[in-house]
Every structure is written in structure tokens, then in C-alpha cells.
Amino acid sequence: MIKYIDEYRDKNLVLRIANEIRRISSRPFRFMEVCGGHTMAIQKFGIPSLLPENIQLLSGPGCPVCVTGRKFIDTAIAFARREDVIITTYGDLIRVPGSTSTLDAERGKGHDIRMVYSILDALEIANDNPDKKVIFLGIGFETTTPSSAAGVVNAINMGLDNFYLYSSHKVMPPAMTALINEGVKIDGYIAPGHVSTITGTSIYDDIPLKYNLGCVVSGFEPVDLMQTILMLTRQMENDDAKVEIQYKRAVVPEGNVKARKLVDEVFEACDDWWRGLGLLKDSGLQLRSAYSHLDAEKAIPVEVEKTREDTGCICGEILKGLKSPGDCKLFGKACTPNDPVGACMVSNEGACHAWFRYRGSA
Amino acid sequence: MAGNNSRILLGHGSGGSLTHELIDNLFVKHFNNPELDKQTDAALLKIPHKQLAFTTDAFVVDPIFFPGGDIGKLAICGTVNDIAVSGAKPLYLSAAFIIEEGFPMEDLERIVISMAEEAKKAGVSIVTGDTKVVNKDKCDKVFITTTGIGALEEKYVNISEGNEIRPGDKILINGSIGDHGMAIMSARNELKLSAPLLSDCASLNGLIANITKASDKVHFMRDATRGGLATVISELSTNRSYGINIDEEQLLIDEAVRGMCELLGFDPMYVANEGKVVVVVAGEDAEIVLKAMQKHEFGEDSRIIGEFVGDHPGKAWLNTIIGGNRIIDMLAGEQLPRIC
Numbered sequence: 001m002i003k004y005i006d007e008y009r010d011k012n013l014v015l016r017i018a019n020e021i022r023r024i025s026s027r028p029f030r031f032m033e034v035c036g037g038h039t040m041a042i043q044k045f046g047i048p049s050l051l052p053e054n055i056q057l058l059s060g061p062g063c064p065v066c067v068t069g070r071k072f073i074d075t076a077i078a079f080a081r082r083e084d085v086i087i088t089t090y091g092d093l094i095r096v097p098g099s100t101s102t103l104d105a106e107r108g109k110g111h112d113i114r115m116v117y118s119i120l121d122a123l124e125i126a127n128d129n130p131d132k133k134v135i136f137l138g139i140g141f142e143t144t145t146p147s148s149a150a151g152v153v154n155a156i157n158m159g160l161d162n163f164y165l166y167s168s169h170k171v172m173p174p175a176m177t178a179l180i181n182e183g184v185k186i187d188g189y190i191a192p193g194h195v196s197t198i199t200g201t202s203i204y205d206d207i208p209l210k211y212n213l214g215c216v217v218s219g220f221e222p223v224d225l226m227q228t229i230l231m232l233t234r235q236m237e238n239d240d241a242k243v244e245i246q247y248k249r250a251v252v253p254e255g256n257v258k259a260r261k262l263v264d265e266v267f268e269a270c271d272d273w274w275r276g277l278g279l280l281k282d283s284g285l286q287l288r289s290a291y292s293h294l295d296a297e298k299a300i301p302v303e304v305e306k307t308r309e310d311t312g313c314i315c316g317e318i319l320k321g322l323k324s325p326g327d328c329k330l331f332g333k334a335c336t337p338n339d340p341v342g343a344c345m346v347s348n349e350g351a352c353h354a355w356f357r358y359r360g361s362a
Numbered sequence: 363m364a365g366n367n368s369r370i371l372l373g374h375g376s377g378g379s380l381t382h383e384l385i386d387n388l389f390v391k392h393f394n395n396p397e398l399d400k401q402t403d404a405a406l407l408k409i410p411h412k413q414l415a416f417t418t419d420a421f422v423v424d425p426i427f428f429p430g431g432d433i434g435k436l437a438i439c440g441t442v443n444d445i446a447v448s449g450a451k452p453l454y455l456s457a458a459f460i461i462e463e464g465f466p467m468e469d470l471e472r473i474v475i476s477m478a479e480e481a482k483k484a485g486v487s488i489v490t491g492d493t494k495v496v497n498k499d500k501c502d503k504v505f506i507t508t509t510g511i512g513a514l515e516e517k518y519v520n521i522s523e524g525n526e527i528r529p530g531d532k533i534l535i536n537g538s539i540g541d542h543g544m545a546i547m548s549a550r551n552e553l554k555l556s557a558p559l560l561s562d563c564a565s566l567n568g569l570i571a572n573i574t575k576a577s578d579k580v581h582f583m584r585d586a587t588r589g590g591l592a593t594v595i596s597e598l599s600t601n602r603s604y605g606i607n608i609d610e611e612q613l614l615i616d617e618a619v620r621g622m623c624e625l626l627g628f629d630p631m632y633v634a635n636e637g638k639v640v641v642v643v644a645g646e647d648a649e650i651v652l653k654a655m656q657k658h659e660f661g662e663d664s665r666i667i668g669e670f671v672g673d674h675p676g677k678a679w680l681n682t683i684i685g686g687n688r689i690i691d692m693l694a695g696e697q698l699p700r701i702c
Contacts (some may be wrong), residue, residue, distance in 0.1 A: 011611075014684040037627075044629065046686025083520070222684040337693075348627050357629075358688045 008221030014050065017226040022052040022245070025233045030056045030122035032187060032321050034176060035192035036063035036349025037220050043358035045222045055229065059351035061175050062192060064140040065092045066319060066343045066350045069273045071307045072139075072168045073098035079135050079166065086129060087113040088122035089137040092347045097340060099308040119151030126155070126163040135296045138167040143194040145169045145285060146259040149266040152287065152294055164296035167286055170272055173203045174283035180211050182277075184321050188214025188232040190225070193247040198263075199221060200255025201243050208241035219247035251282035253303040266291055275343065276316030315342035318351050325355040332356060370465040375495030379652045385540035388471060389457075389491055392478040397454070397489035405489035407454055413514040415450035415522075417441060419509045426473070429658045430542075430561030431636070433506055438480040439636060440587070441510040445462055446567035446585040447639055449574060452484065452510055452602045457491040460505040473504065478604025484565035486510070506624035518574065522584035524642065529604050531581055531670040532648035534597040534641040536569060537562070537663035538614040539591050540633035544622050559618050569658040577656035579644035586638045589693050592631035595678045596667075596692040605674035608690060610683045612667040631680075632693045647668070 002051055034037055039059045042048065048057060077098050080087045088101065094104045095113060095180045107113040112132075116122050119136050126134035144227045148165060155163040172195055173187040180186075191204055196217045207215045214235040218228035228246045235241055245251050272284025294348070317323040325331050325344070335341035337353055344350035373380040390398055397405040419440045426433040437457065445452040457477065461470065481488055488508075520526050541562040548559045566585065574580055586594045591613075599606045615630050616624075623630045637660060643651045648666055655661035678690040 009683050011683060011685045014686075040627065043688065044682075045684050046682040046688035047684075050684070050685040050689065222682075222686075300656070357691055357693075 008223040026056040032058040033190040034060040034062040043354040061319040063349040065347035166296035169285040183213040191217040276319035325352040393488040395487040411500040411513040415448040415512040417444040431563035434477035441508040443585040445512035446570040449521035450511040450512030450514040458507040520639040530645040533668040536661040540630035542636040543633035562637035577647040582642035590632040599678035604676035608668035
């Protein structure tokens, strides 16, 4: 894997692309990335410091942890408090604040909450603990949904009757169009690379057609991102908004048909709540009725506390690209990665966390 | 082996005959030095200089045996290094063990032998200690606390605080970063990876002696342990009227460490090391110190990674591999593996 990285971190090539962007851009442009991996890479490599002042990069709702509502965390905590439940989750979610607690704090109280790297680990835990109900917290976009779908199918094949999924899986396109409809001023999208490996590119067709915005599917290395910004700038300068793929070594227009078929088999679209964006039609994924006996929400009754939203946190506006982390009065003061108020400060890929780590706390 | 028991019993911590058996047949046998042999309540020590360096550290690593080391080796190296980076010569250590009931005697002996070997390599004596045994499940296998004393020559008193740092000083490190943290992660077997990762766990007092012998203008040293290189650099810049520039191109990262970090979304600059020292030396002596470091087995890959500058006071900047720049800040919380 690493063998293919160095050529995408070539300093001279990056500088040549930076010069070309500077040369062809004649007016201000604002491009939004909607993938946490892009947010992180942009800050980590110091890409903003290489761009001309007229090119501005905005972070959109691309971090799955950040867009997950408090109610999801509160419900997960309610599950965790049951004696007969083991919660399995990706690491990012552990410290996200719910209304009054976090999974981390609940783990400290002795509830059984385990970090896993894959849903397959959760299946093993279910297999090893037949007297417990093992719930996997399924979050993430199109990239992680196929593994959850595969996990569900495997659970059935393994004959497990104590494995459940609590899904907050989301799909990206409704959020991308919701942002434009909300009046967020951007000229184009740096479209998510890993999501597109699964979905292909047709999901973005509306963006140039309906909204006349640029859309380039990008890889995650500095050369990828710089090339993407150049391609978007060129589209705008030539008044030629379209969907292009920069990340050709991983993304094909039709996507991963097999993975999508598996997801369609297991999941169906539902309306879902996004932090900062509210309820978006058909933006979430729930288990189809054939699999609903594995749906934690349906199979395991819990009483969930009333959701309390935080005050003063502007995560919502940051996720919409209307404000940047530096605009928040809590940033670096009341809200730090050690003691996060909003989810954007928790996840590695959250805009606030990336800012805090790579631009400093003030 | 200590007695006939194959596992640690509560009685081994009772102070009675089992405790004595354990001390005689395990600790005194392997640590083997005149101060400990006397088994006095307190060890009586001779110290060559007026100033002492004094430090303590608790070790709770999981797993206790990992590629490149174990909790015992770590407990020696960690304390030896804390003393050595202060400019002092490490001399004596204490070792206190908290052991879980039922812990295999064989594993304890392996740990003790490893400590004895590492202490011998580092030229320090373990002169006093203590053992407690707690009920099963009241601790995770074994916890070790070591405390160390070193003798400090007058001319090195400013090193630990870095009072003499000034713009133009160069920043050096003795090799690759992130090895220990990633070795531990892969050894936990949570990842099911079989990358050949070794912890860099090592006592650095020999290397550091080479450094201070080569130049009188060593202005600061610190071992980059938890929080990694970035944390040391960030601490170094804070509250100073100078800034720091680090050159990312100069950072050495093992291929396997880099691969794992890419996979997990970790930044190797924040990953723990157990055998890396950051050295600040006056610009004019940087090459001399670099050569002295490269001659030592733990410094073959030493390099100059940055410098102190008159700009951006109190801040550390990283010149990224692609020619951009960004700030280096301290890690808050732990690095958590990402979702996608």
C-alpha cells in the first residue's frame, strides 16, 4: 500500500500544481470537502498555506461521528446500561458527548463497552458470549455500510441469535444537496473518494446539472487534493461544471456493484436526523423487514433520556460550512479534544479537532 | 525458580516466609549487587556529585511481553532515560511490584531477568524494592514502579529546563519515530496484522554520554515517550520567546509503522517511543553531536530535524513534506482509530 504513496507526496509536483492554480484562477472560489479524511489530510499537510488567497476550502458534514445526533449516543448509552448487553463500537464514538454522559464514562462505571476495528470482531464477541446481547453501533457513510451489511449476513449464516445492529448509517448525496438548498455559498465539491469507490459517480450528477456546481472525486494524498482543486478551478473558470474523477486509481464511474447489491439487500432508505442539518429525507439506512429481528432498536426495548442539545456550540453551522471552528467562542477554551462539547472536536476527522491539532488552539 | 510454587500467591506479598523466598530466590539472585544483598530497610548509597537527579515512573503496559521488550525492560529504560536526559549519570534504581494473585512465576522470573539484563547494560544497580500481591482481578497481571537516582555534574544543571536555548540551536533525534506505540498496538492483536514491528525500547544513557562528551553546548534533552515527538516539540516551544521549525522531510518513519498509521488514521508524530531522545544543541556544534550520535548503536539513524528561530515565538511549525506549513500542538486525549 505504502509503495504507492510517495509519488502522491512529491513536493515539486505539488508546488507546480499550486502555481498553476494561482495562474488560472481569476476570482475567489470556495470549495467544500465532505469527507473527514479530506479534512484531516488538508490540515495535516498544510494545504491551505500553499493555495492563493482567493481559494478558500470549507469543511462540510463529512465526519460520520460529527453528524450523528445526540439521540443516537443517548440510545447507545441506554443499551449499554442493560446488564445483558455488550456494546461494540468503532473507537471514534467512545468520547462523543450524549445528553448527559458518554460511552467512555459508562464504560468507567463498569458497563460492557468494547472498541472493535471491524463488525467481524463484534460477531466473534457475540459468538463467545451467548448469554449476552451484543450490539454493534453501525455508523458511517457508503464506505462503511457494506461491512455492516456483510456483518448482518454473516451473523445469520453463523446462526447467531444474540447479535444486533443499531444503525445510524447515512448516505451522502442528500446532505450535499441540502447544503446547497440551505444557501451555503460554494462553487464546487471535493467529493469523497472512499464513498465513491462504492457508489460510483452517478450519485453526484445533480450537482452540476441542477445547481451548476463543480464536483471532483478526490483521493487523499496532497497531489490528489491539489489536482482536485485545480480541476475544480478550471471547471469554474471555463464555466463548465461537471462530475470528474481525479481519484481514478480507486474510483470507477459505476462503483462497486457487488458491495451496493449487498447493501440494497440488507438496508433500505429512511429519513434520518443530521446534526446541524436536521431531518433529511431518505438520508439514512435502516435494516429491511427481513432483517428487522437484528435491529437493536426494535428488538431490545430501552428507555432513552430526553435529548438535550448543547448550548453555545456552533457545530451545526460549522458542518454546513457557514462558520469555521475559529468563529466558535467555545473553541480551544470550553471545548477541547480533552473535554469536547461538540462531536466535531472528538473525532480525528472533525473540523474542530483538525483545526485544534494543526492550526493551534487559539 | 522461586520455591515450588508455579504461580504467585497472596502469601508472596504477606511479608512472611513466602515473601522472603521470593526476594532471595528471585530478586536478590538476579539483581545481584552489594547494596541489595545487605537487605537493609533502606539502601545506603555513595554519590559522586553534589547534585542529584531523582525520578519515578509507573509501568502498566498491556501486553506485558511485546516484540522488542517487556514490562521489565521498559521499567528500567524509562527511568534510566528520564535521568539521563537531565544530563545526569543514572546510578541506582528501586523497583516496586504489584502482582496479581495467580500470576505465573515463570513470567515473573522472565520479567526480573529482563530487568537485571537491562540494568546491567545500562550500568545501574537495583538496590531496593518491594512486592505486593493483590487479589485476582484487582490488577492487570503486574504493575512495576521504578525510581531512580543519578549524579549530576554542575555544568549540566541547565539541560533539563533548557534555559540556554536560543535561536539558531538545532534539534536532533536519534532515529525513527512511532515504533513503540505501533508495536504495542500490533502486539495487542486487536488488528490481526502481522507486520514485523519492534518496540524501540532502549536505555539511552550510553548514547547520551556520547552526546555530552562531544559538546558542551547541549542545551536540552528529553525522551519522546507518551504523546510522541510532537508533544516534546510543542512543550519545548510553549512559553518561549523563540519559535521552532521542524522539517517533516527529515523525520524517519519505519515503513510498517507508516502503513499502520495510514490505516488507522494516526499521526506518527504523536505515537509513543521508548528509545528516542530529542536533543537541542547550539548550531555550531550540531554536526559534531550528530556524528557522535551516529557512532552509537542507538543513534545510527540520528538526524537534524529542525531548529529554533526568532519568528513565531511560543509556536512550533512543521514544514510539511509538500512544502506547506502547519502548527505542531500537543495531543489532547488519545488517538482513536477512525471509522473510514
